[in-house]
Amino acid sequence: MNRSYYWLVLLLSIPAFVWLVPTIWMVSLSLQPNEVLARTTSTTAWGLIPIPFTLDNYAALFTFGQTPLWFLNSVIVSLGMTLGVLTVSTTAGYALARLEFPFKKVVVIVCLIGLMVPEQAVFIPLYTMFADFGWHNNYHALILPRMAVPVGVFLMMQFFxxxxxxxEEAARLDGVGWLRIFWYVMLPLARPAMMTLAILTFLYAWNDYLWPLVSAQQREFFTITLGLASIQSNFAQSEGLGRVMASGVIASLPVVILFLIFQRYVVQAMTAGGSKG
Structure with a gap:
C-alpha cells in the first residue's frame, strides 16, 4: 500500500514539474543580466539555473518605468472590486434567500439568466454608458461594471x-430587526462563503485583461496585466527580456501568496460543498 502511494506521488510529480517549468524559467530569466539574455536564453541547464545571477532587473522595475504604478492600480482595482462584490452579493443574496418582496421570483430568474450571458456580450453597451458618464480612464470604470456578479449573488443566496x-427566528423573538439580524447573526455565519467569494473575485480582478483593455487608454491607468501586455507587444522598446520576466514575476506574486495563504477556501470553492463553507 505504501509503495503504491509513493509511486502515485512520483507519477503525479512529473506532470506537476513539467507544468511548473515555464514559471521556473521565467524566474530564472528575470535573475540573469540582459546582455547575457541578448545572446541566449539557455546558458545553463536549459536556462533554469540563473548563472550569472543579478537582481538588477527587479531593482530597475521600482526605479524606472510605470510598473509600480500599474501594480498599485491593480491593487486598488482588485480590492475595490472585491469589496464591492462582497457588499452587493451578501445583501442581495440575503434578500433573495430570507426576505419576501414583490417580483422576488422574477429577480431570481434574472440573476440566473445573468449567469448565461457572456461578459463580452455587454462590452459595447458598457463602454458607451461609461463614455457618456466620462468615466473611462478612471478607477470608476475599472471597478463598477464588475461589482454586480450573478454568480456571487447566487453563491450567497444558496449559503443563506x-x-x-x-x-433567525430566535433573534426575531428577542425583538431584533432584519437589518441587525443580517449584520450580527447572518454575516458572521457566512464568513466561509464570503472568504471564498472574496478570494475568487480578487483572483479574477487581478488577472482581468479584456475590460481594462477596453476602458483604459491612458498608460497611467493600466493595470499590471495590461501594462505587461503593452511591454511585450512592444518588446523592441522594452528594457530587455530580463526586465519583462521580472515584471511577470512581480505581477504573479500577489496571486501566488494569496493562494498559498487561503488555498483551503479556494479548494472549497471548487468542490460541491464550497457554497456551504
Whole structure:
C-alpha cells in the first residue's frame, strides 16, 4: 500500500514539474543580466539555473518605468472590486434567500439568466454608458461594471438558504430587526462563503485583461496585466527580456501568496460543498 502511494506521488510529480517549468524559467530569466539574455536564453541547464545571477532587473522595475504604478492600480482595482462584490452579493443574496418582496421570483430568474450571458456580450453597451458618464480612464470604470456578479449573488443566496431558520427566528423573538439580524447573526455565519467569494473575485480582478483593455487608454491607468501586455507587444522598446520576466514575476506574486495563504477556501470553492463553507 505504501509503495503504491509513493509511486502515485512520483507519477503525479512529473506532470506537476513539467507544468511548473515555464514559471521556473521565467524566474530564472528575470535573475540573469540582459546582455547575457541578448545572446541566449539557455546558458545553463536549459536556462533554469540563473548563472550569472543579478537582481538588477527587479531593482530597475521600482526605479524606472510605470510598473509600480500599474501594480498599485491593480491593487486598488482588485480590492475595490472585491469589496464591492462582497457588499452587493451578501445583501442581495440575503434578500433573495430570507426576505419576501414583490417580483422576488422574477429577480431570481434574472440573476440566473445573468449567469448565461457572456461578459463580452455587454462590452459595447458598457463602454458607451461609461463614455457618456466620462468615466473611462478612471478607477470608476475599472471597478463598477464588475461589482454586480450573478454568480456571487447566487453563491450567497444558496449559503443563506442553508442556514437553519431557527437561528433567525430566535433573534426575531428577542425583538431584533432584519437589518441587525443580517449584520450580527447572518454575516458572521457566512464568513466561509464570503472568504471564498472574496478570494475568487480578487483572483479574477487581478488577472482581468479584456475590460481594462477596453476602458483604459491612458498608460497611467493600466493595470499590471495590461501594462505587461503593452511591454511585450512592444518588446523592441522594452528594457530587455530580463526586465519583462521580472515584471511577470512581480505581477504573479500577489496571486501566488494569496493562494498559498487561503488555498483551503479556494479548494472549497471548487468542490460541491464550497457554497456551504
Amino acid at each position: 438558504k442553508g442556514i437553519p431558520k431557527d437561528i
